[in-house]
Amino acid sequence: MSTSLSTTLLPTAIVGSLPKPSWLAEPETLWAPWALEGERLDEGRHDALHLAAAEQTLAGLDVISDGEQTRQHFVTTFIEHLSGVDFERRETVRIRDRYDASVPTVVGPVRRERPVFVEDAKRLRALTDKPIKWALPGPMTMIDTLYDAHYGSREELAREFAAILNQEARELEAAGVDVIQFDEPAFNVFFDDVRAWGVEVLERAAEGLRAETVVHICYGYGIKANTDWKATLGEEWRQYEEVFPLLQASSIDTVSLESRGSRVPLELVGLLRGKKVMLGAIDVADSRVETPEEVADTLRSALEFVDAENLCPSTNCGMAPLPRTVAQGKMRALTAGAALLREELAEG
Template sequence: MTAQLPPLPTMVVGSLPQPDWLIDRERLGHQFPPRVRAAELWRVPEQFLAEAQDDATLVTIRAQEEAGLDVLTDGEIRRESYSNHFATALDGLDLDNPGSVRNRSGIDIPVPRVTGEIRRPRPVQVDDVRFLRAHTDRAVKITVPGPFTMAQQAQNDHYPDDRALALAYADVVREEIADLFAAGADIVQVDEPWLQARPDVARKYGAEALTRAIEGAAGPVHVHLCFGYAAMVAERPDGYSFLPELADTPAHTISVETAQSSLDPASLRPLRGKGIALGVLDLSTPEVETPEVVADRVRRALDDVDVDKLMLSSDCGLKYLPRASAVGKMRSLARAAAIVRAELG
């Protein structure tokens, strides 16, 4: 680990709001997160886009530092969605003639169409990690979409079944994780929201695909489960449909939301022995919680987790919040951690 972490280290799940001068936030907020490329969302001409994304990422890094977070991400500033940046960089896809799947809201959306062997022609996010590592001395985390989620977000016109597709995705995720740690990542987070969204399918091969992707990683791998962005999925169940199944995977830490869903912390008990990244920021409202409100959300989970392995986080990405709200919520998270640390001695 680059920086020594305090007890109850703080971080966000991954994404942070992109500036309005960089991306059309109004348009972004009124469509489901894209699974194919959506270059039309960017406001900056292509020849200047990479430089603009770097500048916006620097602003995001500084915002996290100034808020007092212990583990920083790049805010996923260069991505149109959490998954399409990586998923569309692979070989074996027909992106010009996309397929279709029904998303978690019951709407058919365009997705990559798998027409050949899934391959990773080159590292996808290594430069992102290097940029992040070069601009902070704090611990850094990078996120990558998980194999089960990517398989559910693709139309399979090549592999014999969806399990084979998920395992092919697992192989490219494993390759990427190795390169991300070699490039300086302290933590790699694998985003697997569809394990929660499609538990019946996930129980058949979700844990198998995840294990194949993360086994033997050179550093701690976090697995993020959520109920979806609050801006897109309003109804939250009060419990996870796929959680105990993660106990036997090689995941170092499981990232869960508790603020928006009012999750009963007792449901985390099957994961004792693993780290928990506890989501304690409510992203369904731009209102900034006080540090004391956030601290209360932490306290209610302390009896059900291994406190020495507990990290504090946002429920999900902050991508769709106003930037001022995101900054305020990050500050409240850092201050809540200080409150609870003092109580625990």
């Protein structure tokens, strides 16, 4: 993924979240409220970050992330630190044309008054000598998680967020982050916007970075709203066909996608030829732990469409709603499956 991984074949990483310890938040509950307050919460989040790094290291992952242990929500935790957004003024909006949610309201110009995740990234950097990855919400997914009562233009608000994200990403890079990932599940829904300005705005968020850049596009956590939506998509899920050609021509280094347990035709990966691909070889909507052989099979099938040196085995999405023991098992399966395929490739 980053240049420091150029000698590592099939570098493994999780996409985003890991389950939080039960003393920090309700187990197996997505976006659960914190169980601690004040200084105890700060200490608890930092302890959980340390634990997540240790679990990934014990599982043998090549790239270590924070497991989103210090944030409650993958989008709104970042937005909470911005001015111009009123969290007391709530409106109900349709999230990614899939489910209704009560969201905060943009009431004025959005601004980043201070770094959001930089201190946490420094803590993670101090915990490992391995490359580290940090995920940020993408601009289009951010605007889809808010009610706009100020800008009146999705594109204008997205451009504001892209500039803010670029500020944060540059400081994360300076803190020692090797890989910066932008989460854009909205890219699987709003195709006209992606074509018109979405990829351009994403590139603006990543502008000037020397760190490896990743865009993660998935079909969502294994929650009912997402699984119900997936059931309507037919025998083949071809949403990636709309955006992969655009991303192949973009300045983003790596595209992260869902594969295991999905109905995504693998040939769509071929639309990314020349890019690095983080391939989801772990199904986060299934609590059964994959065998190493199953992981290797998923990865092996992709080699027809992506060169081995560009393939990065990963999870489909975050694992926050899963039991911790299941997530730990899935990480071990990911590394073991990648190791099996590495052995095959080494043998020629």
